[in-house]
Each structure stands twice: as C-alpha cells, then as structure tokens.
Amino acid sequence: MAYFLQQLIxxxxxxxxxxxxxxxxxxxxxxxxxxxxxxxxxxxxxxxxSIIAFLVLGLAGITYVxxxxxxxxxxxxxxxxxxxWTVERVAYRPLRGSFRLAPLISAIGMSIFLQNYVxxxxxxxxxxxxxxxxxxxxxxxxxxxxxxxxxxxxLIILLTFVLMAGFTSLIAATPLGRAxxxxxxxxxxxxxxGIDVDRVISLTFVMGAALAAVAGLMVTLYxxxxxxxxxxxxxxxxxxxAVLGGIGSLPGAMLGGILIGxxxxxxxxxFSVEYKDVSVFVVLILVLVFRPTGLVGRPDVExx
Amino acid sequence: MAAASGxxxxxxxxxxxxxxxxLKDALLAAVxxxxxxxxxxxxxTYDIGGGALxxxxxxxxVAWGAAAVFAGRLALRLLPQFRTGRRGTGPAPxxxxxxWAGRQAVPITLAGIALAAALPFLPFSxxxxxxxxxxxxxxxxxxxxxxxxxxLAGLLDLGYVAFYAVxxxxxxxxxxxxxxxxxxxxxxxxxxxxxxxxxxxxxxLRLRGDYLAIVTLGFGEIIRIVLLNxxxxxxxxxxxxxxxxPSFFGLAFARSAPEGVTTFHQFFGLEFSPDHxxxxxxxxxxxxxxxxxxFTLRIxxxxxxxxxxxxxxDETACRxxxxxxxxxKLSAFAIGAMFGGLAGCFFATRQGxxxxxxxxxxxxxxxxxxxxxxGMGSQMGVVLAAILLVSxxxxxxxxxxxxxxxxxxxxxxxxxxxPRGLIAHREPTVWxxxxxxxxxxxx
Numbered sequence: 149m150a151y152f153l154q155q156l157i158x159x160x161x162x163x164x165x166x167x168x169x170x171x172x173x174x175x176x177x178x179x180x181x182x183x184x185x186x187x188x189x190x191x192x193x194x195x196x197x198s199i200i201a202f203l204v205l206g207l208a209g210i211t212y213v214x215x216x217x218x219x220x221x222x223x224x225x226x227x228x229x230x231x232x233w234t235v236e237r238v239a240y241r242p243l244r245g246s247f248r249l250a251p252l253i254s255a256i257g258m259s260i261f262l263q264n265y266v267x268x269x270x271x272x273x274x275x276x277x278x279x280x281x282x283x284x285x286x287x288x289x290x291x292x293x294x295x296x297x298x299x300x301x302x303l304i305i306l307l308t309f310v311l312m313a314g315f316t317s318l319i320a321a322t323p324l325g326r327a328x329x330x331x332x333x334x335x336x337x338x339x340x341x342g343i344d345v346d347r348v349i350s351l352t353f354v355m356g357a358a359l360a361a362v363a364g365l366m367v368t369l370y371x372x373x374x375x376x377x378x379x380x381x382x383x384x385x386x387x388x389x390a391v392l393g394g395i396g397s398l399p400g401a402m403l404g405g406i407l408i409g410x411x412x413x414x415x416x417x418x419f420s421v422e423y424k425d426v427s428v429f430v431v432l433i434l435v436l437v438f439r440p441t442g443l444v445g446r447p448d449v450e451x452x
Numbered sequence: 453m454a455a456a457s458g459x460x461x462x463x464x465x466x467x468x469x470x471x472x473x474x475l476k477d478a479l480l481a482a483v484x485x486x487x488x489x490x491x492x493x494x495x496x497t498y499d500i501g502g503g504a505l506x507x508x509x510x511x512x513x514v515a516w517g518a519a520a521v522f523a524g525r526l527a528l529r530l531l532p533q534f535r536t537g538r539r540g541t542g543p544a545p546x547x548x549x550x551x552w553a554g555r556q557a558v559p560i561t562l563a564g565i566a567l568a569a570a571l572p573f574l575p576f577s578x579x580x581x582x583x584x585x586x587x588x589x590x591x592x593x594x595x596x597x598x599x600x601x602x603x604l605a606g607l608l609d610l611g612y613v614a615f616y617a618v619x620x621x622x623x624x625x626x627x628x629x630x631x632x633x634x635x636x637x638x639x640x641x642x643x644x645x646x647x648x649x650x651x652x653x654x655x656x657l658r659l660r661g662d663y664l665a666i667v668t669l670g671f672g673e674i675i676r677i678v679l680l681n682x683x684x685x686x687x688x689x690x691x692x693x694x695x696x697x698p699s700f701f702g703l704a705f706a707r708s709a710p711e712g713v714t715t716f717h718q719f720f721g722l723e724f725s726p727d728h729x730x731x732x733x734x735x736x737x738x739x740x741x742x743x744x745x746x747f748t749l750r751i752x753x754x755x756x757x758x759x760x761x762x763x764x765x766d767e768t769a770c771r772x773x774x775x776x777x778x779x780x781k782l783s784a785f786a787i788g789a790m791f792g793g794l795a796g797c798f799f800a801t802r803q804g805x806x807x808x809x810x811x812x813x814x815x816x817x818x819x820x821x822x823x824x825x826x827g828m829g830s831q832m833g834v835v836l837a838a839i840l841l842v843s844x845x846x847x848x849x850x851x852x853x854x855x856x857x858x859x860x861x862x863x864x865x866x867x868x869x870x871p872r873g874l875i876a877h878r879e880p881t882v883w884x885x886x887x888x889x890x891x892x893x894x895x
Contacts, residue, residue, distance in 0.1 A: 182662065183662045183665070183666060193492065196491075196492060197491045197492070199497065199505070200491050200492075200495050200497060200507070201491070203495075203497065203505055203506075203507050204495065204507065207507065227487070227488075227490075227491050230484065230487055230488055231488060234484060234488060238864070238868075239864045239867075239868070242868045243867060243868065243871065246867075246871045247871060248662075249606075249608050249662070249665075250867050250871045251867075252608065252662050252665060253608075253820070253824050253863060253867055254863065254864050254867035254868065256610075256817055256820070256863065257821070257859075257860045257861070257862070257863025257864040257867065258860065258863075258864055259860070260814070260817060260856055260859060260860030260863065261857060261860030261861050261863075261864065262860075263856075263860075264854075264856040264857040264860060265492070265857060266492060268853060268854065268857060269492055269493045269496060270492060270496060270497055271496075271497070271498065273499060275497055275505060276504070276505065277505075278504070380813065384666070384669065384670070384673070387666060391663075391666075422677070422680075422681040423677065423681065425673065425677055426673075426674050426677050426678070429670035429671075429673055429674050430674070432666070432667065432670050433655065433656065433667055433670055433671075436656065436659055436663055436666075436667055437655045437656060437658075437659075440659065440663065
C-alpha cells in the first residue's frame with residue numbers, strides 16, 4: 149500500500165511534466181493539424197536555458213531560492229518561447245498549404261537540427277544541477293517504508309495546476325482564446341471574419357513553448373541532470389499523452405499526461421525499469437488502434 | 453552605346469529597391485538570432501569537476517552568428533528582386549535540369565550502372581573508395597526499399613530501421629546458433645522482416661498519415677529496446693559478433709582455408725589480396741540494390757503498384773473504386789520491410805558485428821531524409837541523395853561534427869524550397885489519350 153502510494157505520487161509528478169509538454173502538441177494539432185515533432189526539442193532547450201539561468205544567477209550572487217526560481221522561470225519561458233516562435237516561422241509557416249507530410253518532415257529536420265545545435269554548443273555530456281529545493285513531508289509510514297512527498301514534487305504538481313487553470317481560462321475567456329478556437333474550427337472562415345490567422349498560430353506556438361519551458365525547468369530541478377537527448381523520448385511520451393487524452397483537447401492533454409506518468413511509474417515500480425519506455429509506446433499503439441479519438445476527444449470526420 | 457541604352461531601359465523598368473524596409477527586416481532577423489543564440493551559444497556550460505558546472509562566455513560567436521543571419525536574410529530578400537528584374541517567369545534552372553533528367557532517364561540510368569560496376573577497376577579506385585561505395589549502396593537500397601512505402605504508397609514510416617534491424621539480427625542469430633551462411637540466411641532475413649512488416653502493419657494501417665508515422669516510430673523504438681534488453685537472446689548492448697562473411701559460390705575469401713574448403717584466390721589462381729572480399733561485397737550490394745530497383749520499377753506497372761500510387765493520391769476515391777486499402781497498404785509495408793531486411797542481412801555480414809546501437813531513430817531519419825530529399829517516388833533522386841548524405845561528411849573530418857546539424861537544416865530547407873524533393877519530376881505512369889496531351893495537362 150505504501151509502495152503503491154509512493155508510485156502514485158511519483159507518477160503524478162511525472163505526469164504533470166508530460167501534461168505540460170502535451171499541451172503544446174495538442175494545441176498545435178488542434179489548429180493546424182500537424183504533429184510538431186520538434187516540440188520535444190523545445191522542451192529540452194527549456195531545460196538547458198533554465199540550467200544556464202541558474203548558473204548565471206548563482207554567479208550574480210542571487211541565492212534566495214524563491215526569487216531565483218521566479219527569475220529563472222520567467223527568463224526560461226521568454227527565451228524558449230522565442231525558440232518556439234522561430235521554429236514555426238522558419239520551418240512551418242512557409243509550408244502551410246503544402247502537401248500533408250511536408251510539415252512533419254520539416255519538423256523532423258528541425259528536431260535533428262536543434263538536438264545537434266545544443267550538442268555542439270553545450271557539449272554531449274550530461275549537465276548536473278545541484279538540488280535547489282530539499283526536504284519534504286512524510287505522509288505515511290508503514291513497515292519501515294516511508295511515503296514521502298517532497299516539497300519539489302508538491303511545487304511541480306501545484307505549479308502545473310495553477311498554469312493549467314490560468315491557461316484554460318485564457319482559452320475560454322480572452323479574445324485570443326476565442327480566436328484560437330475559431331481557427332481550430334475553420335481557419336479560412338476565421339480569416340474571412342478578420343482574425344489574423346498567422347498571428348494566432350504564432351502565439352499558439354509561443355504558448356506551447358512557454359509551457360514546455362516550465363516542464364524543462366521542472367525536470368532540471370526534479371532529476372538534477374539534463375542532456376541534449378532528453379527531448380526525443382519526452383516528446384514521444386507527451387505526444388502519446390496528447391493522443392491518449394484526445395488530441396486537440398486541453399483537459400484531455402493534462403489527463404493523458406497524468407495517465408502516462410502513472411503508467412510509467414507503476415510499470416517501472418512493479419514490472420521492469422528497462423521496458424518502461426516500451427509501456428508508453430504500447431499504450432500509444434493501443435489507443436490509436438482502438439480509440440483514435442482519445443478519452444475525451446471528438447470524432448474526426450474526414451472531409452472529401 | 454547599345455549596352456548603355458539597354459542598361460538605361462533596365463533601370464527604368466525596375467523599381468528602385470526598397471532599401472529601408474529590407475534593412476529593417478534583416479536587422480530584426482539578426483536581433484532575434486542574437487537573442488536565440490545568447491543563452492545557448494553565448495553562455496557555454498562546462499564541467500569544473502565535483503558535479504558542478506562553470507560558464508564560459510562566447511559572445512563573439514553570437515555576434516558572428518547574428519551578422520551571418522543579417523547578411524543571409526538580406527541576400528534572401530534581395531534575390532527575388534533581381535531575378536524578376538532580369539528574367540521572365542520561366543521555370544527555375546533546377547526544375548529544367550530535373551525535367552531533362554526525367555526525360556533522359558534511360559541513358560542516365562545505364563551510364564550510372566556502368567559507372568557503379570566499373571568503380572572498383574578504375575585507376576583512381578582504392579579500398580577506401582570501394583568501402584564508401586558499399587556504404588552508399590546500402591543506403592541506396594534502403595532508400596529504394598523505403599521508397600516503396602513512402603514514395604509509392606504514401607505511408608510515412610519513421611521506424612524503417614526496425615526492419616533493417618530484424619534482417620540483421622535474423623542473420624546474426626541464424627549464424628550464431630544454427631551455423632547459417634550469408635546466402636542461406638538471406639531469404640530468411642527478407643521473410644522474417646516482411647512478416648514483421650505485416651505483423652506491425654496490420655493493426656495500424658487504418659491510421660491517418662501522421663499518426664501512422666508516430667506509431668511506426670514507436671515500433672522502431674520498441675524493437676531497439678527489446679534488442680537491447682533481451683540479453684539472453686540478442687546479447688544485449690554487446691550485440692552479436694563473429695558473423696560469417698559471404699562466400700563466392702562456396703569459395704571462401706581467406707588467406708588459408710580450413711580442410712575441405714577452397715579459397716577464392718586458389719580456385720582462380722590469383723595472388724591472395726584482402727581487396728577481393730571488399731570488391732565482392734561491393735558487387736553483392738550493387739546487385740541487391742539493382743534488384744530492388746528493378747522490382748520496384750516493374751511492380752509499379754502491375755495493378756498492385758498502380759493501387760499503391762492511387763492510394764497515395766486519394767484514399768477515399770480508392771475505396772469508392774473498390775480497392776481494399778488495408779491489403780494494398782499491407783503489401784507495400786511488407787515489401788518495403790523485406791528490402792529493409794535484406795539490406796540488414798548484408799549489413800550484418802559486412803560488419804561482422806551487430807549491436808542495437810546501429811539501429812537508432814536517427815538511422816530511420818537518415819533513410820527517410822534520403823527518400824524525401826531525393827524526391828519522393830523518384831528512384832534516381834534516392835541515389836543522388838544517398839551519395840550526397842553519406843559521402844559528404846567523408847570529405848572533411850572537421851565537417852563531421854556539424855554533419856547532423858547540416859543534415860537537419862537541409863531537411864527543413866528542402867521542404868521549404870522544394871517540397872517535392874531534389875528530383876521532383878514525376879512522369880505519370882498511365883496516360884489518358886496521347887502522351888503529349890497528358891504531358892501538357894500535368895506539367
């Protein structure tokens with residue numbers, strides 16, 4: 149029971165991170181119907197920028213943790229968003245209206261480019277990050293096994309929920325959110341009605357990248373290591389989360405993310421650590437085969 | 453005088469360049485580039501020991517990068533201004549070149565094959581060059597195999613390397629446990645890979661293009677993770693070694709053969725040279741690649757091949773015409789997988805050693821890039837792209853570090869500028885009415 153609870157906490161933490169990345173996939177897919185394959189790389193860049201920001205702050209002598217955290221969060225979000233914006237501008241916008249696989253192939257190229265860009269300029273070695281937030285709560289103790297919820301895990305879960313709430317209200321209640329929903333329904337009609345579609349798409353990428361940046365920062369803090377290759381697997385897993393929840397749906401992405409986090413945590417807790425990535429791929433395949441619309445997605449009618 | 457007046461006319465017809473917005477645009481691009489590069493290029497983290505990081509600043513690199521972006525952006529914006537000023541709206545030179553290549557396909561192909569066959573005997577040829585040629589040909593064969601799936605049937609497969617791995621491991625295991633030789637194992641490699649293609653393809657082929665891509669990627673990763681972790685069968689990360697080399701109709705390529713085996717050089721009365729085997733391997737893969745190509749070219753003219761291409765163009769219309777999309781897609785998947793498996797078998801015998809490291813996603817992406825950069829569905833384009841991608845990094849070792857960076861950028865650039873690939877010229881396989889009319893309708 150205690151072990152189960154511990155895996156539940158670990159899974160929730162992991163799932164929050166996947167959920168944040170998954171939102172980027174699901175929003176882009178909802179609006180322009182492409183898989184932004186480079187999104188995992190954006191998350192990896194977020195992780196790198198956060199570790200660099202921490203180092204710079206450390207050199208500047210800012211060691212008060214909440215302040216450092218806030219500054220790093222904002223700078224990471226700003227710089228990573230710029231990456232998200234540039235990727236869309238350079239690799240996807242010229243391809244709008246091209247044949248349907250072109251953006252995906254361009255995205256794969258972008259992903260390879262970004263991975264190697266970081267590898268060349270930051271090195272292939274794993275980057276360590278000293279633990280910043282220590283300590284935690286002991287929730288339950290039974291039979292010599294203590295269930296712990298660290299403050300960091302608490303922070304990750306809380307921050308994710310705050311961001312999700314803010315984000316959902318942004319989509320539901322602001323003019324930008326309305327424009328995004330309009331573009332997701334019908335881009336051409338939206339543009340006829342005076343919506344600047346290019347701007348909406350750009351902002352969608354910016355928002356997705358900002359959330360991926362938060363996920364990158366959290367992973368840096370949580371695992372304490374970052375390397376240039378983390379984007380690939382995290383990207384595939386987050387995409388699986390988006391598909392599992394129902395691609396195009398924001399609550400679905402979050403739900404899918406948490407489910408994927410839980411599946412991964414329980415799989416490695418009870419079966420085998422080596423095959424934990426296989427578990428996620430199997431879930432992806434099963435969902436796509438048996439329920440391609442995901443848990444809360446609407447069926448997609450193909451127009452001729 | 454004439455030249456002067458010509459210039460004057462030119463001056464009058466061309467509107468003056470809008471320098472101010474152009475410069476502003478380029479400056480903006482440079483500022484964005486500088487901001488992008490600032491954290492990741494300008495501040496370089498490095499180990500200072502004890503699990504801590506230090507930071508080295510390289511702001512000069514950031515400045516150079518921004519300057520390069522400024523110049524590049526300006527040039528990019530200026531280029532169309534000059535082009536429209538000088539010429540009419542004819543097709544770009546590269547399009548005309550590829551159209552010409554498309555019309556002259558037969559002589560170019562024959563010349564290419566002749567050159568490939570003569571390569572080992574040319575005066576400047578060396579062991580290194582033949583080795584490189586063998587590697588290029590492996591990728592050509594993989595590209596042609598994947599072209600069946602991606603180019604003809606229009607199914608984006610991001611896990612093609614899985615079949616390559618299955619073929620290689622089939623031979624590796626057969627050789628290790630059952631003492632199979634290369635030629636005995638070759639058909640099994642193809643068969644096992646094709647079965648895997650059907651097995652993996654069956655549940656997922658109902659999916660739309662990009663979903664299919666992600667699922668195939670998942671399959672590729674699953675195969676690699678299983679190969680890595682099923683150590684009792686596959687040797688795990690240590691892989692399988694001591695895979696036998698192919699023989700020439702039972703003649704071994706060795707300095708001295710064991711009892712009862714004749715070696716190649718003894719049989720033909722030649723001086724022993726290790727080059728014989730290298731040249732032989734080169735010809736084996738050349739033959740295998742050409743068979744792949746011939747097979748693809750012929751099957752395009754069969755109902756099955758036509759169904760592939762029809763399905764690529766419009767799946768809904770195909771359903772309406774009574775084509776069963778699942779079976780047609782499955783056949784493309786299985787045949788593509790078979791060629792991947794055969795290439796994998798050759799890879800195993802050439803390396804003599806296989807491990808999961810050779811079958812990562814990046815390999816799938818490379819093969820896909822070869823197909824896409826070459827122009828999907830174009831057999832000649834695959835050759836061109838394979839030669840470019842495989843041999844380019846060989847020419848400069850300093851270049852090697854940037855190889856994958858350039859590779860990724862090239863994938864994006866080709867998609868942006870020539871979404872149909874380098875050799876985008878595609879002749880329709882069937883015509884309605886006369887050939888000339890069809891050519892006019894579909895330029």
